[in-house]
Amino acid sequence: MPKAKxxxxxxxxxxxxxAQDYPYQSLLPSxxxxxxxxxxxxxxxxxxxxxxxxxxxxxxxxxxxxxVIYQPVxxxxxxxxxxxxxxxxxxxxxxxxxxxxxxFGTVSADAKLARESxxxxxxxxxxxxxxxxxxxxxxxxxxxxxxxxxxxxxTPEIAQNSIYEYIExxxxxxxxxxxxxxxxxxxxxxxxxxxxLDGYDCVAVVTNHTFNADGLLFEYxxxxxxxxxxxxxxxxxxxx
Amino acid sequence: MPKAKxxxxxxxxxxxxxAQDYPYQSLLPSxxxxxxxxxxxxxxxxxxxxxxxxxxxxxxxxxxxxxVIYQPVxxxxxxxxxxxxxxxxxxxxxxxxxxxxxxFGTVSADAKLARESxxxxxxxxxxxxxxxxxxxxxxxxxxxxxxxxxxxxxTPEIAQNSIYEYIExxxxxxxxxxxxxxxxxxxxxxxxxxxxLDGYDCVAVVTNHTFNADGLLFEYxxxxxxxxxxxxxxxxxxxx
DNA sequence: AGCATTGACTTGTTTAAACAAGATGGTATA
DNA sequence: TATACCATCTTGTTTAAACAAGTCAATGCT
Numbered sequence: 001m002p003k004a005k006x007x008x009x010x011x012x013x014x015x016x017x018x019a020q021d022y023p024y025q026s027l028l029p030s031x032x033x034x035x036x037x038x039x040x041x042x043x044x045x046x047x048x049x050x051x052x053x054x055x056x057x058x059x060x061x062x063x064x065x066x067x068v069i070y071q072p073v074x075x076x077x078x079x080x081x082x083x084x085x086x087x088x089x090x091x092x093x094x095x096x097x098x099x100x101x102x103x104f105g106t107v108s109a110d111a112k113l114a115r116e117s118x119x120x121x122x123x124x125x126x127x128x129x130x131x132x133x134x135x136x137x138x139x140x141x142x143x144x145x146x147x148x149x150x151x152x153x154x155t156p157e158i159a160q161n162s163i164y165e166y167i168e169x170x171x172x173x174x175x176x177x178x179x180x181x182x183x184x185x186x187x188x189x190x191x192x193x194x195x196x197l198d199g200y201d202c203v204a205v206v207t208n209h210t211f212n213a214d215g216l217l218f219e220y221x222x223x224x225x226x227x228x229x230x231x232x233x234x235x236x237x238x239x240x
Numbered sequence: 241m242p243k244a245k246x247x248x249x250x251x252x253x254x255x256x257x258x259a260q261d262y263p264y265q266s267l268l269p270s271x272x273x274x275x276x277x278x279x280x281x282x283x284x285x286x287x288x289x290x291x292x293x294x295x296x297x298x299x300x301x302x303x304x305x306x307x308v309i310y311q312p313v314x315x316x317x318x319x320x321x322x323x324x325x326x327x328x329x330x331x332x333x334x335x336x337x338x339x340x341x342x343x344f345g346t347v348s349a350d351a352k353l354a355r356e357s358x359x360x361x362x363x364x365x366x367x368x369x370x371x372x373x374x375x376x377x378x379x380x381x382x383x384x385x386x387x388x389x390x391x392x393x394x395t396p397e398i399a400q401n402s403i404y405e406y407i408e409x410x411x412x413x414x415x416x417x418x419x420x421x422x423x424x425x426x427x428x429x430x431x432x433x434x435x436x437l438d439g440y441d442c443v444a445v446v447t448n449h450t451f452n453a454d455g456l457l458f459e460y461x462x463x464x465x466x467x468x469x470x471x472x473x474x475x476x477x478x479x480x
Numbered sequence: 481a482g483c484a485t486t487g488a489c490t491t492g493t494t495t496a497a498a499c500a501a502g503a504t505g506g507t508a509t510a
Numbered sequence: 511t512a513t514a515c516c517a518t519c520t521t522g523t524t525t526a527a528a529c530a531a532g533t534c535a536a537t538g539c540t
């Protein structure tokens with residue numbers, strides 16, 4: 001249920017592109033045509049098109065039109081795109097997801113943790129370590145730190161289900177921005193102990209800083225992925 | 241030289257944030273204040289703020305203000321951000337960069353290459369394989385395919401220098417959108433032969449589809465990175 | 481035939497205005 | 511005192527208009 005007009009227009013056009021109603025390399029109807037079609041102003045259309053462009057669906061060509069550059073991809077990989085929960089990602093990729101909590105406690109951020117997490121020294125944090133199974137294989141080892149002040153009442157049961165679901169629906173806090181860093185590291189003894197590494201001696205490590213609607217950092221996470229099911233997608237636009 | 245007003249405002253505010261003139265967690269001056277400060281309309285300010293938000297510098301809070309969420313990072317890693325050339329990235333990270341061309345030729349896209357590259361079967365392509373040295377170590381193995389029709393006149397000399405520089409300055413073609421996929425793979429015999437793997441048996445693989453200003457795919461690239469110097473950054477925003 | 485110009489289209493930038501909606505603090509009321 | 515309301519600040523959405531700038535095909539001239 002999009003509240004804003006531009007959002008529903010964005011979704012409508014996106015759907016048509018994915019259905020190849022607007023095929024790869026074709027030009028969309030002009031902004032004026034879309035304005036008439038959707039019964040809104042040109043600015044509103046442009047807002048929707050800008051969002052599609054940011055998602056790598058279209059690219060505007062001044063004087064010519066807006067070209068579709070979306071191509072459907074094979075669904076073989078575990079694709080990490082925007083911000084979504086483990087469950088959402090698993091469902092989108094048609095995989096059976098299970099979560100096992102292997103550590104649940106509280107810590108006070110020392111100097112080292114404060115520096116790498118972005119929290120302040122002395123902040124009280126939940127420390128949660130979880131193992132994620134996809135189709136029965138232990139593929140992701142998550143180490144989450146949540147600011148207790150902003151995420152009160154966390155329990156192992158919630159951690160086993162979905163912390164994000166709890167944060168958004170129970171606490172009513174909105175997750176807005178996520179800054180991520182992707183690296184590749186040698187496996188640790190901990191990785192070997194818990195994960196199905198399947199011969200790999202490296203893991204993909206995603207480090208994550210998450211901000212809520214007040215612009216406050218409330219989560220720092222390190223996710224260690226077994227390489228087989230790991231895929232990270234991105235669209236970049238060259239600045240002039 | 242930014243042509244558009246919103247772009248120079250964007251850069252101006254960005255600089256102030258990086259200089260911690262607007263510190264982490266502080267609120268920017270209100271849109272009305274900035275409007276007066278920069279002598280432009282509110283919409284133009286909002287455009288600049290939207291771009292800063294997309295880059296993970298700020299986050300707007302309705303009714304309150306725009307909060308700075310940028311934190312300076314340690315400069316120890318080779319950070320891949322937007323679209324930039326190997327030289328630009330090396331310079332930004334203060335590293336000495338050398339490129340060695342180990343293969344240079346032309347191929348016609350067969351069914352398999354067409355499928356993974358996004359080119360059409362039968363397209364004539366340049367195939368260039370290059371080894372990238374940073375501070376004397378062979379860390380990146382690049383396999384580029386360029387559409388000959390859109391990138392005529394390529395030579396090994398250009399490949400050893402900078403292909404992007406040639407495309408943008410000599411051919412006058414603009415690079416606009418880059419769609420990337422990041423995975424982790426076992427090293428191949430080719431990797432072992434050419435790269436300084438330093439004990440790693442995995443590499444970070446970045447697969448890249450690049451579009452020009454006409455929205456035409458002209459490049460498909462696979463970059464294989466030795467893990468030590470590899471870091472990929474991203475900012476995501478949760479959709480409502 | 482070849483070429484320059486024009487005009488009608490496209491997207492890009494900027495301004496102005498109005499109203500919606502969230503946050504905040506002060507004020508009048510119960 | 512406590513609460514409800516309101517004025518005023520903030521950002522969010524939408525419309526309208528004007529002009530800049532790039533593309534392209536038709537027109538008319540040489």
